[in-house]
Amino acid sequence: MTITYTIIFFILGTAFGSFFTVIGLRLPKKEDFIKTRSHCDKCKHELSMLDMIPVLSYLFLKGRCRYCKAKIDNLSTYMELFTGILFALSYYIFGISYELGIALGIISLLIILSVSDITYYIIPDEVLIFFSGYFIIINTLWKGLPSALLYIGSGIALFTFMYMIMMLGNFLFKKESLGGGDIKLMFVIGQILNPFLGIVLIFIASFIALPISFLILWKKHQNLVPFGPFLLISFTFLFFTQINMNMIIDWIKSI
């Protein structure tokens, strides 16, 4: 039974991944993402349902447009696969539970914001507001109002902490160091993690971002690196491993 449901979650994930990519690509450009049909970037031919089956269409069409044979950007296919795997993994690990609701929210946020931050260096406010609401509602329903309010406090604390890091960064480097989107994102993350874990998350994110930033700087000669995806990858990691404060304190003590 678990296997059947895990497969269903994988298929659901690929469909959602396709939708999330469209949101991530269109929302920052203020394009409609529900009514407007997708089309080929090269020949502008409208895509039919058959061209939009997650992952499978890409495999059957061998990565080319059915009408003009131009190569299709494979970002969407990667995101569909990745979302499918993470959705399946979430169900497999957590079953139907509070954690599953949270995990699916985190993955959705990860995919949408990574697409928009990598493509445009933009983290759309609409997405942050939607997921803040989503997490606050789940917290209130499952953990009660007092707990939900505590997490809102945690969000404000992390927002403030990130804001201070930005001020420090701007002062040290004499240029804009962090985007406003990264700071607002910390409020959303605070709805799940307490401030202590939130700060651990910022450290982990910086630790992963540093070597990759050097690589981008070296390969592409650009010094603008989106930080949002690193925050979200660390967030996903911390949530899936269910690392808590006591584990980190024990680990620090053992060193």
Ligand SMILES: [Zn+2]
């Ligand atoms: Zn085409």
